[in-house]
Amino acid sequence: MSNHEVSHDYPQPFLGLTPRAVEAPHAHVLPKAVYFGVLGALLFLTVVTVATAQLDLGVFNLPLAMLIAGTKATLVASIFMHLYWDHKFNLLLFVSSLLFLSIFVVLSMLDTEGRGMVDHQRENFLPRDEVVEKAPDGVMHPGQPFGATAWDANHEAFEAKHPEGHDGGHAAPAGGHAAPAAAHH
Amino acid sequence: MDAEQLKQLQSMHLPLDGVWLPKATSTIAHVVDDPFWIIYWACVIAFVLMMAPMFWFAWKYRRKSAEQKALSQIDHSQAMEIAWSVLPLVFFFWVFVLGFRGFLEMFVAPAGATEVQVQGQKWQWSMAYDHKGDRVSVGGVGAEFVFPKNKKFKLVLKSTDVLHSFYVPNFRIKTDVIPGRYTTLWFEATEAGEYPLLCTEYCGTDHSNMLGKIKIVDTEAEWHAWLDKMNTTVVDVPTGKNLFETKGCTACHSVDGSTGLAGPTFKGLWGRNEQTNKGPITVDADYITESILQPQAKLVNGYQPVMPTYQGQLKQDQINAIIEYIKTLK
């Protein structure tokens, strides 16, 4: 990049660094078949992931779905986004963003999953409806959950508008629709 | 916060011990103090080792004429680089282990420690002791919490609103107090005296007034006597007034008719007719009791559902005493 010409056409137009027309570099062109092939693979994997989600594989459902999604993502990134042929630094950036993300998730979960290890009383924060039950005794009542009553009012207003059964098959099991317990004790 | 309370807070006194750490009065304090002094002296030495050459070079190689160039261009030394990378690392590893072991000691309560419940709320602390099959609850702005020395206590802490942090400098104990979750601490005091309890997690207007007094007494007998005293409730106006002032009611209720706080004033409350979200009511003993134990059961129009329940914190006698007090506020 040595010794090229420098333009001295002052003043410059605002927001403009006037480009010069030069010989275009050669572009890396893939055959169309590759692109269509990748789409075919992506569609196939989509069908697979939907199909496997209908099976009950227990704990393996999620890892399997993530594995398929990961494969799809790799295909898109390496072929559609040309990472396979691109500067390796761009690949490094892409990978390191995933790396930093996993650091974020793993170290955060080291906390959220690890609470209560040395003392069960310091365990994880409790869902609202369980707070009362898990209190060591009658004294340490949790405070009123913030805005809980307004929450109830919302539900009541909604129920008035939509009589029971309005949402077809999604009706809650009996008693399952527990309002925040603290408000009613 | 009225002037009297503020004065009371300012009468609080933190026992010191030289220019650095305050006087240590718990058995756990050494896990802070020992590493503190190790690091302190290591830092003093390290600082001298860095600053002495810096000033020496600055003086010795000062530029005497404008044209003067450097005496040499020596610009690397593998041995030195490795030395000053590895040596601190070794020291750090040692300090890390010390700190971690101390940390575990601080947060793992010994077996047999007596459990005390602690609650932080804007802007006061309260504690609940188990005493003779009863539950003795003490709290309020600047409240005094009594413990005997040479006895292990485990504190189980929670908050009702925002984050607070429970901090007794003389005991070297601190933990954040979190709504919806419990945290724990333990201590065993070694010396009778009064030690301030501070809030160290910013929690709003009166963050800096969210103080308490940990009073350590010499014998368990004294402690029990204090608990007995706290556990008896005479249903009369002075007791009610005292409860009103120490149970956090003042944060939201005035007694002089002024409005602007979150809850209604107590002045002229007794016998008043109000509209609630469940219909009209008259303020009587039943309604006040219900409002203290189940604050959201009947909410007077125009007020937000922000009052915490006092279920389990106030006994019926105490509620009755408060009712007696409210009756006097005409």
Add this chain to the structure above:
Amino acid sequence: MTETTAAAHVGHDHGHDHAHGEEPNYLQASHGLKSWIFTVDHKRLGVMYLAAVSFFFFVGGLAALLVRTELLTHTKTIMDADTYNRFFTVHGAIMVFLVIIPSVPAGLGNFVLPLQLGAKDVAFPKLNLLSFWVYCTGAVMAVSAILIGGVDTGWTFYTPYSSTTSGSVVMMVAAVFVLGFSSIFTGMNFIVTIHKLRPPGMTWFKMPLFLWGIYSTSIIQVMATPVLAITLLLLIMERVIKVGIFDPALGGDPVLFQHFFWFYSHPAVYIMILPGMAVMSDMIAAFTKKRVFGYRFVAFSSLAIAVISFIVWGHHMFVSGQSELSSMVFSFLTFLVAIPSGVKVFNWIATMYQGSVSFETPMLYALSFLFLFSIGGLTGIFLGTLSVDVHLHDTYFVVAHFHYVMMGGTIMAFFGGLYYWWPKITGKMYFERTGQIAAIMVFIGFNLTFFTQFFLGSRGMPRRYYNYLAEFEDLHKLSTFGAYFLFAGLLLSLGTLVHSLLKGPKAPANPWGAKTLEWTHTASPPIEHNFHETPHAPAAPYDYDT
């Protein structure tokens, strides 16, 4: 290339048709307000950033003085508790988001980085302009949040306080969100510029260490700031539609907010200090006329800090209720990040060995940096040690520690850098003696203000306290008087620079005899396109001889 030929270059008439037979410098190249508002010249943008940062430094400083004045007595002195809470929030938020983060990278960096690379501009000049105006938008939003409604959350916005308190929290949070984008754009620009616009012959290890520092900073800006953006977005959502991620009353986890916040804000601490370190390397080399000792170690330590900074955030949370396992891991990792910082300081001191040390104002700030940053770093060891941190967490010890690092480190380096590049930026020499006196005043005032706070903190004085126990009053008084003195020193320091604009003599191209391209190959101030010819990199990054 030797100095004489460089000087010849600078003065050489390239035959351009101009009244003086010389190309106008970047300040004179075009005129009028529009030529500044819409400029894509990195130098003008740098100058505008510096002006904006200086303004907010003054505002944040005033807030600090009011806070310190309130703390003169242990009860009410001049304001009530709510006002006090707003002022310390204003001080923290302005200093962090509007001053320290953009100060060196966006201000000095914008000006110096392309020059040191022998480039005509940054890679994306328009993005650079956008970044500045995004910064201004964020600044206006922040100021309006402060003026309308006020914010009393502290700059850390901890939930559930921030999700429930009144005031313009949403506006403030949105302002910080916007400012984050400004920071990201600058970072992206610098990474690409350093990767792709290096001059012929300038390999990675021939770059001045300033560029290494800025490069590492930019990596953190790009990688960490988006997480801040999403955190703030979630906080806004928590307030507006009550999603239930951070507010325990809605089923959320307040400690998770702290993870989210510190995942950005701890690396952000290094966004703040790495550029300071970057300036240090160049200043130390220039004022000792020596190559920086252990160049590769200093360069790699910047990268190491950038990477390790992402895995230590939990040391802000040792007593937050996070799991003991996390505390252990984070404490261990925290000690690792201390090593590269230490390595840098040792190398700078070693650079002075057998050098030709002179004491112009920038060097005084550099020496202040070494002194103060060492204290800041060493006191970090107390805080990284788990059990000791339990006692010291959220006390004035922490306040003193991070002021020693952020102000004793970054702001000292920023002032040093400002004096160092001032002749290049403005073409004027400042009055040396006043500059030196101001630097010494700043040093004394700073120590008076903040060293006292180490005593306060270790005795148990919690931070963000409006009233405090009477025992602490004497030390607080001392700290406040120190703050006044410090403020006077800073005013004198800025005044010296402003004075030079009016009365200063014309600066030569290279007043310090430094060896980086911005000194050797451009005039003071540089021409609009920086160089007449793309310069070749010198044989070594700091090519001094004996």
Add this chain to the structure above:
Amino acid sequence: MSPTEGKFPLAQHFSDPEQQLDSNKLGMWLFLVTEILLFGGLFCAYIIFRSLHPVAFHECHKLLDWKLGGINTVVLLISSLTAALAIRAAQVNDKAGIKLNIIITILCAVTFMVIKLVFEWPAKFDHGYLPGYNFMGHVANPDQAHIFFGLYFLMTGLHGIHVVIGIILFSWLLIKTYKGQFHSGWWQPLELGGLYWHVVDLIWIFLFPLFYLAG
């Protein structure tokens, strides 16, 4: 600044086309990194709350319509292909191909938003499945369901905003194509727009199984 046909418009501060192409692309990749980490924060929240409330998340995911999600996945995948083909068309100077592929991309993106905003979300709102505090659905775990739906609306909403930005971006590219600005000498805006669009697709590739499938 319409570039000359077949020639490369070299900006003044670059010295050769490779430098300019590489710089722009690197800049775009850095931007994509910030996008990934932006969504990353939400994914982190999702993972943590999912592991805290596995049952609630399982129950709630059944309330989402995987068929609509599946159609949207297919639509986005096709648009990703056409975005890539548009660049290829420019590289081989196939002007009609650029237009066709961009138009298909935009149509797919619009379809995606229509399915989302017309068929999917209103149905959820009707059932009271609103984010956060407004949640009023009758579900088994109302105290955690609002978190699931909060995350669902935030994540798909933020993704949807990105799709809308993509529509605007590609419309702008289409106008430029009609002006004849893209040819075998200059096609990089298409490439950068395409990179952005692929990342929008990538994020959906993960959102789809996490919300609609894996319970």
